[in-house]
Amino acid sequence: MTLLSLQDVTASYGASQALFGVTLTIAEGECLALMGRNGMGKTTTVKAICRMIPAEGTLTFDSHDLHRLPSFAAARLGLGLVPEGRRCFRDLTVSENLHAAARRGPWDMDRVTGLFPRLGERKTQRAATLSGGEQQMLAIGRALMTNPRLLILDEATEGLAPLVRQEIWQAITQLKRDTGMAMLVIDKSARELAQVADRAVILERGRTAWSGPMQTLDAATRDRLVGV
Numbered sequence: 237m238t239l240l241s242l243q244d245v246t247a248s249y250g251a252s253q254a255l256f257g258v259t260l261t262i263a264e265g266e267c268l269a270l271m272g273r274n275g276m277g278k279t280t281t282v283k284a285i286c287r288m289i290p291a292e293g294t295l296t297f298d299s300h301d302l303h304r305l306p307s308f309a310a311a312r313l314g315l316g317l318v319p320e321g322r323r324c325f326r327d328l329t330v331s332e333n334l335h336a337a338a339r340r341g342p343w344d345m346d347r348v349t350g351l352f353p354r355l356g357e358r359k360t361q362r363a364a365t366l367s368g369g370e371q372q373m374l375a376i377g378r379a380l381m382t383n384p385r386l387l388i389l390d391e392a393t394e395g396l397a398p399l400v401r402q403e404i405w406q407a408i409t410q411l412k413r414d415t416g417m418a419m420l421v422i423d424k425s426a427r428e429l430a431q432v433a434d435r436a437v438i439l440e441r442g443r444t445a446w447s448g449p450m451q452t453l454d455a456a457t458r459d460r461l462v463g464v
């Protein structure tokens with residue numbers, strides 16, 4: 237069943253148009269890689285989905301018209317966002333950050349710290365004092381605490397050291413394998429995305445330029461539209 241559907245979505249920042257026709261769907265249990273070079277509209281697409289900017293076109297989530305939804309209701313509907321830049325509450329502890337996001341469902345503190353044992357070890361530590369990788373784990377943990385039906389990871393591993401990046405990819409793989417949670421993942425590493433994603437959508441200048449099963453994305457198309 238289709239969980240998220242965008243048809244011909246357009247969006248602007250004031251007078252400057254950023255999306256010119258984005259079309260994508262994510263089925264339940266599916267992991268979609270949203271790809272494209274810098275500035276092609278990936279984050280703007282995420283903002284449109286999460287109602288952080290006004291957008292036109294068809295946007296539905298679980299058959300609900302997202303246009304009717306105020307942004308604060310996005311989490312209630314089941315959209316769990318791990319934003320670019322992480323945005324944890326820096327002065328709150330790990331445990332307070334997680335509790336602040338909690339909504340009823342199978343994901344609770346124990347399950348999150350099971351996925352990321354390091355968060356369990358640092359429960360009483362202020363978020364500001366965590367390493368970049370730990371902050372990203374916290375941002376993912378916080379999104380999971382909302383018990384989302386779709387987890388959106390914008391720049392899943394940006395700016396992280398190689399070993400921590402590996403840990404994040406392992407967690408994403410584990411989430412997919414063990415829970416079948418639907419995911420939309422943005423990341424610079426096409427190689428890692430190819431391992432985890434079922435399908436890909438590539439944006440070029442605010443438009444869907446290519447979409448299809450990940451294994452059908454040929455090297456020439458990838459190099460042309462995404463780069464290496």
Ligand code: ATP
Pocket residue numbers: 249252253254272273274275276277278279280281
């Ligand atoms: P990146 O990988 O660099 O984050 P992206 O694909 O996520 O790239 P977006 O951040 O969605 O790209 O940007 C799409 C377009 O919208 C770009 O031309 C960008 O300059 C513009 N844009 C993004 N944010 C704003 C903003 N707050 N105000 C005005 N223009 C913006």
